[in-house]
Amino acid sequence: MAVQPPQPPNGMRDHLPEDYRERLALADRIRGIYAKYGYAPIETPALEKVEVLRGSDPENEKLMFEVLKRGEKLEEAKGAGEGLSDLALRFDLTLPLARFYAANRAKLPPIFRCQHIGPVWRADRPQKGRFREFMQCDVDVVGSASPALEAEVILATAEVFRTLLGEGFRVHLNDRRLLTAFLNQAGIPDEKHPTALIALDKLDKIQEEGVRKELAERGIPEAQSAALLAALQAPGDLAKLHPEAAAAMASIQKLTEGQAKVVFDPHLVRGQGYYTGPIFEVRMAEFSGAMAGGGRYDGLIGRFLGTPVPAVGFSIGFERLLLVLKEKNVPLAAGGSPQVFVPLTEAALQERAFALGAALRAKGLNVVVQPEPGKLVAQLKTADEVLGIPFAALLEADGKVVIKHLKTRTSGQPLSVEDAAEDLGKRFSA
RNA sequence: GUGGUUGUAGCUCAGUUGGUUAGAGCGCGAGAUUGUGGAUCUCGAGGUCGCGGGUUCGAAUCCCGUCAGCCACCCCA
Numbered sequence: 001m002a003v004q005p006p007q008p009p010n011g012m013r014d015h016l017p018e019d020y021r022e023r024l025a026l027a028d029r030i031r032g033i034y035a036k037y038g039y040a041p042i043e044t045p046a047l048e049k050v051e052v053l054r055g056s057d058p059e060n061e062k063l064m065f066e067v068l069k070r071g072e073k074l075e076e077a078k079g080a081g082e083g084l085s086d087l088a089l090r091f092d093l094t095l096p097l098a099r100f101y102a103a104n105r106a107k108l109p110p111i112f113r114c115q116h117i118g119p120v121w122r123a124d125r126p127q128k129g130r131f132r133e134f135m136q137c138d139v140d141v142v143g144s145a146s147p148a149l150e151a152e153v154i155l156a157t158a159e160v161f162r163t164l165l166g167e168g169f170r171v172h173l174n175d176r177r178l179l180t181a182f183l184n185q186a187g188i189p190d191e192k193h194p195t196a197l198i199a200l201d202k203l204d205k206i207q208e209e210g211v212r213k214e215l216a217e218r219g220i221p222e223a224q225s226a227a228l229l230a231a232l233q234a235p236g237d238l239a240k241l242h243p244e245a246a247a248a249m250a251s252i253q254k255l256t257e258g259q260a261k262v263v264f265d266p267h268l269v270r271g272q273g274y275y276t277g278p279i280f281e282v283r284m285a286e287f288s289g290a291m292a293g294g295g296r297y298d299g300l301i302g303r304f305l306g307t308p309v310p311a312v313g314f315s316i317g318f319e320r321l322l323l324v325l326k327e328k329n330v331p332l333a334a335g336g337s338p339q340v341f342v343p344l345t346e347a348a349l350q351e352r353a354f355a356l357g358a359a360l361r362a363k364g365l366n367v368v369v370q371p372e373p374g375k376l377v378a379q380l381k382t383a384d385e386v387l388g389i390p391f392a393a394l395l396e397a398d399g400k401v402v403i404k405h406l407k408t409r410t411s412g413q414p415l416s417v418e419d420a421a422e423d424l425g426k427r428f429s430a
Numbered sequence: 431g432u433g434g435u436u437g438u439a440g441c442u443c444a445g446u447u448g449g450u451u452a453g454a455g456c457g458c459g460a461g462a463u464u465g466u467g468g469a470u471c472u473c474g475a476g477g478u479c480g481c482g483g484g485u486u487c488g489a490a491u492c493c494c495g496u497c498a499g500c501c502a503c504c505c506c507a
Binding site: 007010059060062063092120122124125126128129130131135137179198213231268270271272281290291292293301315316318319320321345375378379380381383384385404406409411 | 431465466467468497498499500501502503504505506507
């Protein structure tokens with residue numbers, strides 16, 4: 001090792017072929033399921049103007065990778081003591097979607113359903129299931145406040161999990177308005193709401209006693225936290241607390257009944273500050289955090305457009321889903337790998353090897369042709385063990401082709417090029 | 431952002447209380463043998479022990495820093 005090759009940045013990864021084929025296969029499966037619900041694919045840039053991403057939540061701004069202004073603008077900003085960055089990498093897909101909708105509204109249908117899959121970046125410290133560059137898979141519906149759409153995005157998301165992992169997951173459901181009502185009822189002042197919510201969210205992890213302790217540490221008086229926890233323990237009549245939220249949740253549960261396990265969880269909070277109504281998360285025993293998260297954000301698009309437009313979305317954590325799929329050894333059909341290897345033992349046969357490769361490709365096969373002559377043994381070994389190619393097409397001296405199955409090391413009868421191509425083509429056409 | 435832990439050949443790992451030229455298996459290369467099909471045998475290449483400082487007569491080993499991986503916290507997908 002003469003030099004130390006540079007590694008990817010902290011928390012970001014290279015994806016080798018085997019790994020990447022799985023990622024493509026998983027993304028395809030998800031796209032296909034989203035498409036069943038009529039969600040049209042869109043893409044938005046990795047970078048957004050900082051002001052688009054800013055202002056939703058101060059917590060997010062710490063996680064934002066910002067991009068320096070360029071050239072004279074940078075020097076001016078330094079001189080004037082202004083902000084040095086004007087762009088930033090997106091840290092989720094919801095803010096870019098809101099911006100996208102506001103910018104393209106005229107060309108979009110009154111109720112716009114879309115799927116949005118791509119990488120996002122957060123300057124977090126990496127750990128299990130957490131990266132600084134990772135994929136999210138969002139479905140969003142813009143243009144209607146109907147809780148039927150919460151039900152719809154939940155069903156689409158649940159179908160992804162059910163298809164790939166079976167029934168071992170639950171959708172937790174709550175409503176931001178309800179949480180606020182609970183906090184108000186317990187006498188907790190508005191300015192303490194955010195800090196109190198963070199503590200509430202941890203019930204799973206630290207139990208009720210832990211939450212009580214943490215609320216105290218966050219400056220919530222004992223009487224208030226006791227009232228809050230008691231209310232969450234026995235929520236009583238939600239309709240009295242917040243009629244709209246209660247009605248929305250009832251509707252969501254009715255429309256998803258029998259198709260997804262949706263459970264009311266009064267402790268569910270969700271981090272993003274832009275949620276305004278129902279919020280939801282996919283959880284499963286195999287992972288301690290959320291596998292997917294979403295909710296209604298009726299105020300976000302209005303920030304860019306001036307007039308409010310209701311919207312709801314659900315985002316799958318692609319990396320976490322992939323992590324669980326791998327832990328459970330769920331196979332992902334990974335297409336696109338080479339199917340036939342054409343060895344080359346003598347330089348004089350190169351043209352014929354190329355022609356054989358072309359004939360096989362014409363049948364739709366993925367073919368690797370050996371570029372320079374070498375020992376047949378070594379070529380077949382590499383093809384089988386390193387490249388994982390199932391078949392070899394061996395050129396015989398008389399111009400015939402022998403098909404060999406590399407794993408079993410069994411050869412067929414010599415065939416003409418056409419017959420061999422036909423034969424191999426059939427083996428992969430199923 | 432905080433804390434813990436790991437880093438030795440392309441890969442998986444050994445390396446004693448600090449002590450000469452740092453090892454193995456697999457892989458790689460050459461040769462022999464084999465029926466030009468993966469075997470077997472012989473030989474060989476490949477490491478500034480993540481990087482940078484420090485302690486010491488002497489550091490892969492001890493200390494500090496740094497980078498990267500993993501784990502937890504914070505927060506989140």
